[in-house]
Amino acid sequence: xxxxxxxxxxxxxxxxxxxxxxxxxxxxxxxxxxxxxxxxxxxxxxxxxxxxxxxxxxxxxxxxxxxxxxxxxxxxxxxxxxxxxxxxxxxxxxxxxxxxxxxxxxxxxxxxxxxxxxxxxxxxxxxxxxxxxxxxxxxxxxxxxxxxxxxxxxxxxxxxxxxxxxxxxxxxxxxxxxxxxxxxxxxxxxxxxxxxxxxxxxxxxxxxxxxxxxxxxxxxxxxxxxxxxxxxxxxxxxxxxxxx
Numbered sequence: 001x002x003x004x005x006x007x008x009x010x011x012x013x014x015x016x017x018x019x020x021x022x023x024x025x026x027x028x029x030x031x032x033x034x035x036x037x038x039x040x041x042x043x044x045x046x047x048x049x050x051x052x053x054x055x056x057x058x059x060x061x062x063x064x065x066x067x068x069x070x071x072x073x074x075x076x077x078x079x080x081x082x083x084x085x086x087x088x089x090x091x092x093x094x095x096x097x098x099x100x101x102x103x104x105x106x107x108x109x110x111x112x113x114x115x116x117x118x119x120x121x122x123x124x125x126x127x128x129x130x131x132x133x134x135x136x137x138x139x140x141x142x143x144x145x146x147x148x149x150x151x152x153x154x155x156x157x158x159x160x161x162x163x164x165x166x167x168x169x170x171x172x173x174x175x176x177x178x179x180x181x182x183x184x185x186x187x188x189x190x191x192x193x194x195x196x197x198x199x200x201x202x203x204x205x206x207x208x209x210x211x212x213x214x215x216x217x218x219x220x221x222x223x224x225x226x227x228x229x230x231x232x233x234x235x236x237x238x239x240x241x242x243x244x
Contacts, residue, residue, distance in 0.1 A: 001026050001184050002047065002153055007056035009042050016042045018208035019056070024186040024201075026152070029179050031195045032188045034205035035236055040188055041081060041157065043205065047186075048078045048155055060153055074102065077151035079143050079159055087131035091122060091141040094130060095148050102149040109148065116144040120174060136167035143174070154178055156187035160194060172198060192229040202228075206236040 002024040009017040017039040024030035034040035045051040047058055049069045058065040058072070065072040085094055092113060099109035117126050120140045125133070130141055139159060147154065159175070160168045175198060178185050189195055195202060196216055204212040204219075212219055212235050216228060223231040 001059075001061060002155075002186060003057075003059040004043070004047065005057040005059070007043060007046060007058065008054050009039075009046060009051065010054055015208055017046070017053070020205060020208070020210055021056075022203045022210055022213050024153075024184050026184045027179060027182045028200040029175060029185045029187065029198050031199040031202045032186060032205065033190075033195065033202060033232060034188075038205045038236070039208040040205050044155060044157055044188060045080075048076055048080070049073060050080075074149065075151055075153055077143075077146040077149070077154045079139070079146050079154075079156045081157045085130045085133070085138055085141055085145075088129060090127050090129055091133075091137070091144070092117070092126045094141055095144050098145045099148045104149060112148050112150060113144070116147060119177070120144055121170060135162040136164060139163060139167070139171070151183075153184040154186070156185070158188055158190070160189070160191065168194075192227070192232065196228050204232065204235050211235050 004020055004022050007017055007020040020039065020043050032040055032044065042051065046053045049065050049072060052066070060072045060075045063071050063075065086097065089097065095113045095116065096109055099112065117123055120143065122140050122144065125137050130138065133141065143159070160171050163171060172194065175185055175187070199216055201215055202212065202219055203210060212222070214222060219228065219231045223234040225231040225234055
């Protein structure tokens with residue numbers, strides 16, 4: 001479980017995050033939505049300890065990220081906005097390398113690598129260098145690498161961005177599998193169809209603050225709209241950011 005309490009972050013005169021609070025629970029998929037510049041990506045980066053908040057608290061399975069960032073990192077599997085693969089390594093070697101960074105022994109790395117390669121249908125690319133991979137192949141490798149240490153909490157920043165239809169369907173199935181395993185899944189997306197299909201709960205951030213934190217049905221009821229895109233526009237008060 002991931003708990004965010006009154007998180008704040010300022011860059012000079014810009015108040016990017018102004019007191020964000022929400023909870024992403026185990027066995028659920030929580031969507032984090034917001035237009036460009038809303039503070040969504042900054043919030044995610046503070047959650048996975050890439051940035052230090054100016055104030056507030058992040059708890060991952062009850063552990064304070066500021067007090068014990070190493071334990072929090074071990075409890076998280078993160079697909080960041082920049083995928084950052086090592087292009088001279090094969091897909092399998094990318095996964096293995098991150099297993100070693102987490103201090104896993106060789107036998108456990110082998111088992112986890114093979115299980116993830118099968119789960120993500122990567123057998124045909126496992127022994128290929130990642131240089132020249134398609135967007136879908138890069139995302140699969142980055143997710144496998146992020147999950148090699150079997151984390152209970154998974155953060156995915158726009159996991160289907162740039163994927164074709166079949167790769168997108170496969171990624172959504174995999175996210176549901178993570179949920180069914182009882183993991184906490186938190187992901188950001190601009191695709192309302194995807195959010196409607198996957199999310200148990202939706203957190204909407206606008207102007208650095210949480211403006212909604214409800215189930216999809218509750219958001220529709222709250223705004224009186226027939227679909228999530230219209231509800232989103234109603235909540236943030238602008239059409240900007242929808243096409244990003």
